[in-house]
Amino acid sequence: MKKKFLCTLISVVMTTAMLAGCGGGAKPTDAPAESKTESTKETDTADQTKTETKEEDAKESGESIVVGFSQVGAESDWRTANTSSMKSTFTEENGYTLLFDDAQQKQENQIKAVRNFIQQDVDYIVIAPVTETGWDTVLKEAQDAGIPVIIVDRMVDVSDDSLYTAWVGSNFLQEGYDAADWLAQYLDKQGRGSEEINIVTLQGTIGASAQIGRTNGVEERMKDHTNWKMLERQTGEFTQARGQEVMESFLKSYDDIDVVIAENDNMAFGAIDAIKAAGKTCGPNGDIIIVSFDAVAAAFDSMIAGDMNVSVECNPLHGPRVAELIQKLEKGETVDKIAYVEEGVYPADTAEAKKPTREY
Ligand code: AHR
Numbered sequence: 001m002k003k004k005f006l007c008t009l010i011s012v013v014m015t016t017a018m019l020a021g022c023g024g025g026a027k028p029t030d031a032p033a034e035s036k037t038e039s040t041k042e043t044d045t046a047d048q049t050k051t052e053t054k055e056e057d058a059k060e061s062g063e064s065i066v067v068g069f070s071q072v073g074a075e076s077d078w079r080t081a082n083t084s085s086m087k088s089t090f091t092e093e094n095g096y097t098l099l100f101d102d103a104q105q106k107q108e109n110q111i112k113a114v115r116n117f118i119q120q121d122v123d124y125i126v127i128a129p130v131t132e133t134g135w136d137t138v139l140k141e142a143q144d145a146g147i148p149v150i151i152v153d154r155m156v157d158v159s160d161d162s163l164y165t166a167w168v169g170s171n172f173l174q175e176g177y178d179a180a181d182w183l184a185q186y187l188d189k190q191g192r193g194s195e196e197i198n199i200v201t202l203q204g205t206i207g208a209s210a211q212i213g214r215t216n217g218v219e220e221r222m223k224d225h226t227n228w229k230m231l232e233r234q235t236g237e238f239t240q241a242r243g244q245e246v247m248e249s250f251l252k253s254y255d256d257i258d259v260v261i262a263e264n265d266n267m268a269f270g271a272i273d274a275i276k277a278a279g280k281t282c283g284p285n286g287d288i289i290i291v292s293f294d295a296v297a298a299a300f301d302s303m304i305a306g307d308m309n310v311s312v313e314c315n316p317l318h319g320p321r322v323a324e325l326i327q328k329l330e331k332g333e334t335v336d337k338i339a340y341v342e343e344g345v346y347p348a349d350t351a352e353a354k355k356p357t358r359e360y
Helices: 007-013 052-060 077-089 107-120 136-144 172-189 209-222 240-253 265-277 297-304 319-330 348-357
Strands: 036-040 065-071 096-102 124-127 149-152 166-169 197-203 228-235 259-262 289-294 310-313 338-340 345-347
Touching: 065 077, 065 107, 065 319, 077 096, 077 265, 077 319, 096 107, 107 124, 107 136, 124 319, 136 149, 149 319, 166 319, 172 209, 172 289, 172 310, 172 345, 197 209, 197 240, 197 265, 209 228, 228 240, 240 259, 240 265, 259 265, 265 289, 265 297, 297 310, 297 345, 297 348, 345 348
Parallel strands: 065 096, 065 124, 124 149, 149 166, 166 338, 197 228, 197 259, 259 289, 289 310
Antiparallel strands: 036 096, 310 345
């Protein structure tokens, strides 16, 4: 399965090659641009792969396992942590050559990248899909080329699940349930369990598993809370800048918002800025309750600062998980088709104690 791989040749052949930075913070928006493909060699010791033996063999024999990874973009702190986990796992030292492609949140760029990986005859294709649908054709092309495809983070919705080998990621529906359950308990504790509660939601990219699961999870739980009213839902595209813009428009339309559900931390940060700019307050001692997802480091800072009430975890450290799947496949072992990551719920009153234990 492993192929000898000449990095220099690949850098020349990949005509769209532009170096996409991996260490910086999340960009406020993803500019509409062509996808960026790079052959990467960066290492980051924070996130070690567990596949030393096989990798040592690959290193000694001068071969590496070639992995083409199509990443969603760089829209959030979560995504930056995810990219970093992948890049620090799929290193030359660990026996891999990683072809990394940043799709700028556009599925068409992902499809181009996957076709490029097929042309390069990589050993494995890994995709973090922007949205769930629209994958059948290109995945069939990968299957026909005999290249195993691993889906990571968000899911694909395909007519034939043999089109991918395995998926690893979060249970986004459960995250939605967890957020709603936390809110119900919190309101009860505040003596507001029977009060009419006005909610607005900043949704993620429409059609992405993280949006679908979280929206549906909250919606299902709302059936048990007839006093909760969803005033409006709008997408903030998982970015801070859009989150802020959408929240500004919500604040102009409604003067009685009790709860903001932000389907990721970066949109919550944008919403908090908008709330403060409108002269309102939020967080445990404020006017508006902020419920968020991801639990990135900056969300803990926001909770410690008293701005955010809770963040439901979404774990981005998928590099070692994908490497484990690849190593098993290399040995001819079977792998779980679907693997969910365990995740927690972090309310503001636990933030100070938990922050030092967080890895992203
Ligand atoms: O698919 C995971 C989601 O994508 C994270 O919640 C979000 O921050 C990211 O953009």
